[in-house]
Amino acid sequence: GSNQCSLESVVDKKVMEILNNLEINSSPKREMSCTSVTNSGKLSTCPAGTVVTGCACGYGCGSWDVQSGNTCHCQCSGMDWTTARCCRLT
Amino acid sequence: GSNQCSLESVVDKKVMEILNNLEINSSPKREMSCTSVTNSGKLSTCPAGTVVTGCACGYGCGSWDVQSGNTCHCQCSGMDWTTARCCRLT
Amino acid sequence: GSNQCSLESVVDKKVMEILNNLEINSSPKREMSCTSVTNSGKLSTCPAGTVVTGCACGYGCGSWDVQSGNTCHCQCSGMDWTTARCCRLT
Numbered sequence: 001g002s003n004q005c006s007l008e009s010v011v012d013k014k015v016m017e018i019l020n021n022l023e024i025n026s027s028p029k030r031e032m033s034c035t036s037v038t039n040s041g042k043l044s045t046c047p048a049g050t051v052v053t054g055c056a057c058g059y060g061c062g063s064w065d066v067q068s069g070n071t072c073h074c075q076c077s078g079m080d081w082t083t084a085r086c087c088r089l090t
Numbered sequence: 091g092s093n094q095c096s097l098e099s100v101v102d103k104k105v106m107e108i109l110n111n112l113e114i115n116s117s118p119k120r121e122m123s124c125t126s127v128t129n130s131g132k133l134s135t136c137p138a139g140t141v142v143t144g145c146a147c148g149y150g151c152g153s154w155d156v157q158s159g160n161t162c163h164c165q166c167s168g169m170d171w172t173t174a175r176c177c178r179l180t
Numbered sequence: 181g182s183n184q185c186s187l188e189s190v191v192d193k194k195v196m197e198i199l200n201n202l203e204i205n206s207s208p209k210r211e212m213s214c215t216s217v218t219n220s221g222k223l224s225t226c227p228a229g230t231v232v233t234g235c236a237c238g239y240g241c242g243s244w245d246v247q248s249g250n251t252c253h254c255q256c257s258g259m260d261w262t263t264a265r266c267c268r269l270t
Contacts, residue, residue: 097187097190098190098194101190101191101194101195102194102198105194105195105198106198120210120269121268121269122212122231122267122268122269123231124231124232124233124246126245126246128245143233143234143267144233144234144235144265145234146235146242146243146244146245147242147243148243149243150240150241150242150243150255150256151242151243152237152240152241152242153242154242173244173245175232175233175234175246177231177233177267179269
C-alpha cells in the first residue's frame, strides 16, 4: 500500500545520503597509476603519496635498492641517472 | 512489536539491494595482480587496464624507461628481449 | 512527525550496522604499500599476500623474470644477491 511505498522511498533516500557522505560510490573505480621520476646521479625519490615499485639505472646497471622507503639508489659506480617508478591508487 | 520487525526487515532488504547494485560488496576484496609480458626486441607493452611497475632487459641490461605510459623500452644496444611487469587492481 | 523521525533513526542505525559489518568504511582509505625482500643467490620470494612489481640483481644485472608468480629470478651467472620488490594493498 502507500505506507509501504513511502517507507521504501525514505529508506532509498537515506541509504544514498549515507553512502554519498562516505564517498563509497567512487571507491570501486579506484585504479593504479604510475609515473617515472628521473634524476641525475645515483638517487631518485618518489613524491609523497606514491610508492616505489622498481628502479632503473644508467650504464645498464640493474643493481638497486630502495632507501628511506621511497628513494631509488643505483649501486653501480659512476651512475649518471636514476629513475624511480612511482605508483599510487587513484 | 511486529511493526518494528517489519520495518527492520524492509530496511535490511533495501540496503542490501542498493549495495549490490553499486557492486560495493566486492570492493573491499580488491587486490593487486601482476603479470609479465615479454617481447623480442627492445620494447614490450602492457595490456590495456594494466600499468607498468618495472621492466627487465636482455644481456643483463638495467637501463630502461617507460614510453607512451605503458611500454617498457630497454636502452642498451642490441636488446634481444624486453619484459614489462604489468599490474592492475583485481 | 515523530513517526518519521523514528523511521529515519532506525534506517540510519541499520545502514551503519550493515556497512560496518561489510568493512566498507575503511575501503576508501586503502593505499599501496611496498617492501623489498633480499636474498642471497639468484632467487628471492615475495611473502604471501604481496605481488612482485620488479626485481634487482647483484653485479649490475638487469635481466630477471618472475617464477611461480611471486619469485624474482636473476638470470646473469654467478648472482650473489636478488631483491624482490613486493607490494600489496593496505
